[in-house]
Amino acid sequence: MKHPTFLYPSEEGYVGSTRTFSALHQTLLKQSKMALVWFVPRRNAAPVMAAMIAGEEKLDDNGEQTIPPGMWILPLPYADDIRQNPETNHITAPDSLINKMRPIIRQLQLQNAQYDPRRYPNPSLQWHYKILQALALEEDLPEKPEDKTKPKYKAIDKRTGDLVIEWGEELEAQYRALEKSQPATSTLVKRPAPSAKEIKEEPASKKAKTEELEDIKAHYEKGTLNKLTVAVLKDFLTSHSLPTSGKKADLVERVEEHFGG
Numbered sequence: 001m002k003h004p005t006f007l008y009p010s011e012e013g014y015v016g017s018t019r020t021f022s023a024l025h026q027t028l029l030k031q032s033k034m035a036l037v038w039f040v041p042r043r044n045a046a047p048v049m050a051a052m053i054a055g056e057e058k059l060d061d062n063g064e065q066t067i068p069p070g071m072w073i074l075p076l077p078y079a080d081d082i083r084q085n086p087e088t089n090h091i092t093a094p095d096s097l098i099n100k101m102r103p104i105i106r107q108l109q110l111q112n113a114q115y116d117p118r119r120y121p122n123p124s125l126q127w128h129y130k131i132l133q134a135l136a137l138e139e140d141l142p143e144k145p146e147d148k149t150k151p152k153y154k155a156i157d158k159r160t161g162d163l164v165i166e167w168g169e170e171l172e173a174q175y176r177a178l179e180k181s182q183p184a185t186s187t188l189v190k191r192p193a194p195s196a197k198e199i200k201e202e203p204a205s206k207k208a209k210t211e212e213l214e215d216i217k218a219h220y221e222k223g224t225l226n227k228l229t230v231a232v233l234k235d236f237l238t239s240h241s242l243p244t245s246g247k248k249a250d251l252v253e254r255v256e257e258h259f260g261g
Contacts, residue, residue: 005041007052007071025071028054039073050075094174100167107159123147213239220259225252 009021028035039050050073057069110116127145134141216236219225225233226248233251234244242254 002075004053004075005039005073006055007073008068021071025054025069028052029056037073039075048075091178096170097167097174100163100170104160104163104167107163108156120149123149216255217259220256225255228252 009017035052037052038047040047053072055070055072058067060066123145130142230248237244
């Protein structure tokens with residue numbers, strides 16, 4: 001699924017778009033329906049089928065707007081884009097563990113059970129602003145940034161410390177019970193040693209590689225490495241994890257250093 005796009009009218013580009021947009025927006029909200037449209041995200045882009053969904057305006061407790069009204073365009077996937085999840089063999093938690101986890105989740109819920117991004121400013125940006133403020137006003141630099149995204153461990157421990165310990169004890173008991181119910185069989189199977197018939201000859205490519213290396217050594221002993229091509233020299237250096245940069249004379253020198261020790 002691709003990310004949605006937020007739409008709003010613009011009288012500068014299209015005169016009368018506000019009236020048309022408002023009528024369509026109110027109609028979709030009133031009838032609780034969505035519109036099936038062709039969506040062209042930019043000029044010369046291929047059109048895609050999308051769902052146009054009307055979004056309501058949302059206000060907070062103080063009457064301030066948190067989400068503006070408008071239209072959301074959500075590109076729809078094709079049949080080939082939808083894939084089945086792979087089958088997995090998972091163990092379902094017993095009811096006792098689930099029941100002991102419920103009060104922990106209740107105690108750790110956010111305020112009003114909603115995430116409000118205004119309560120969690122970006123710590124990196126806030127630290128940057130504080131440094132600029134201290135430099136501009138000639139104040140002492142702050143020692144460390146205030147990060148409101150970090151969990152409040154003391155409050156978490158106060159609310160759910162005992163509950164988490166009880167849940168951990170129940171988990172240990174359930175694990176021991178599950179371990180006893182499993183058959184005492186090992187999944188490690190020792191592979192038998194290969195027989196003489198199963199041992200195959202080396203591939204022809206490997207044999208050819210060995211013969212080629214022996215030929216290079218013979219050229220080194222005869223002092224005729226200069227007769228070899230650059231490609232052969234580079235293959236030899238690469239097989240021995242040696243650098244292959246430079247001219248042919250540099251390659252020959254590295255091969256000589258390799259055999260010369």
